[in-house]
Ligand SMILES: Nc1nc2c(ncn2[C@@H]2O[C@H](COP(=O)(O)OP(=O)(O)OP(=O)(O)O)[C@@H](O)[C@H]2O)c(=O)[nH]1
């Protein structure tokens with residue numbers, strides 16, 4: 001076997017927010033990639049609009065730095081459990097990984113998930129205890145927990161012998177012993193060179209696995225992946241091998257390697273390196289690109305199954321077609337199926353209704369990000385309440401289960417326990433930090449977590465953090481009764497008036513401002529009782545000599561509760577929809593008129609009695 005000693009390929013993996021992208025910042029900044037006066041800012045790799053807005057990584061991305069003549073290809077991955085398909089997609093490109101662990105939080109559910117994936121793939125791990133600058137960091141303890149995790153997950157004794165680096169990604173420093181001082185992350189670079197094996201190469205005809213796709217308006221489709229065998233050069237004839245074994249011939253348009261934020265065009269590239277190639281129009285992630293001499297497929301990328309589904313339908317509200325550029329079935333269908341090319345853990349299915357598609361993802365956030373992206377692209381559509389995906393195995397109904405971890409203050413435990421038991425959660429562990437902080441670990445059916453996040457934040461007054469990770473399928477635990485109150489529903493189409501909204505506020509919370517356009521059946525608030533009520537919010541105060549607008553002003557409304565897209569999806573019940581357009585997010589009843597809704601209730605009562 002030959003090695004390429006001038007290359008290292010590493011993936012950076014961790015639980016959400018433990019500092020992966022910040023550590024990549026430090027690696028980029030300290031390897032002289034940028035000009036001295038270049039303003040690069042923070043979280044450099046998080047270039048997606050939603051990534052920047054939300055401060056989280058959504059897609060895995062490649063970059064590279066050079067250190068002492070060695071090129072280190074770096075793959076930054078997302079830590080949020082909903083995007084774990086991204087980790088599965090890219091991890092096969094690496095030979096080693098940096099497992100980051102927050103020096104206060106310690107290993108979290110997603111730390112375990114990603115470490116398991118990395119060890120299964122045989123990646124050489126380096127543990128990085130990060131954020132050691134934080135005031136209450138408990139480095140020794142966190143290292144102990146991390147060692148326990150390795151004991152649980154290691155597939156060979158060798159994997160237990162991992163190097164540890166202590167770092168503050170934010171301050172751009174790393175050391176090999178917590179007591180040491182350093183001005184930079186040199187010890188981390190040295191540790192990578194020393195411990196991560198250089199890529200093994202096989203000589204022979206060219207072969208690479210496509211792990212990612214990108215588009216360029218000039219160059220067209222760009223296929224990204226690691227070369228496993230041989231070399232590739234511009235104009236080389238190649239074939240792509242698709243999932244069904246189909247072979248398509250192409251000529252390589254260009255070959256690129258990574259350096260910093262750029263892709264550099266090179267004449268040729270060799271096994272062991274991570275490259276981007278152009279010229280292949282219909283290649284997909286998971287396909288192999290190979291020399292026509294030996295068109296053998298590499299094993300395809302395995303991605304965990306989706307756990308949550310919801311419908312995406314053509315907008316059927318009375319305001320349909322007003323605000324979106326793309327609103328037809330054809331638009332919606334094409335866009336959703338296109339998403340499958342890069343969003344590997346997503347599934348899309350046609351349904352009995354030609355205007356509605358079933359979309360399955362790894363969690364509510366996974367689906368919410370797709371909805372938000374489409375809305376910004378100009379699409380308008382309606383979505384249903386997310387539901388856990390059940391399946392029947394050997395005649396038995398099974399449902400997905402998750403591990404829920406909660407970090408909060410002791411005082412909220414009572415309220416949380418009550419909420420969680422209604423959602424069929426079972427407490428499996430509770431740890432106290434000796435002050436007033438606790439960590440709870442629970443097993444919960446996925447269905448019990450839908451709509452939980454909002455309630456959780458309210459119950460803990462924003463002083464709680466919750467994380468979930470997929471556990472597996474278990475026999476159905478039974479139905480969960482809806483815990484939400486009824487809604488306030490507009491009874492007429494028009495413009496909401498302060499007077500009408502004031503009446504609504506006598507019944508509960510409202511979601512809209514005065515002058516908002518409403519339609520019959522649109523949800524404008526939350527009732528303080530279990531049933532829905534229809535209210536005419538377009539009602540003005542009876543006309544007197546005084547102009548109505550001035551008398552309106554005299555009424556002081558409580559500011560409305562504005563639901564974000566994620567909150568809206570979390571909020572709705574099965575008989576409701578979220579209408580999504582580039583300009584608005586509206587909530588509505590599926591059945592818009594009160595008469596239809598009442599008839600539906602009496603019909604369903606009759607059918608349950610029968
Ligand atoms: N105090 C301190 N904060 C840090 C450190 N590293 C990262 N942070 C902060 O932690 C937060 C999350 O950092 P990110 O780098 O986005 O974390 P991430 O692991 O990439 O997060 P995801 O990609 O969303 O999973 C940011 O506010 C960082 O500024 C550190 O060493 N010390």
Ligand SMILES: [Mg+2]
Nearest residue numbers: 020021056057
């Ligand atoms: Mg990140």
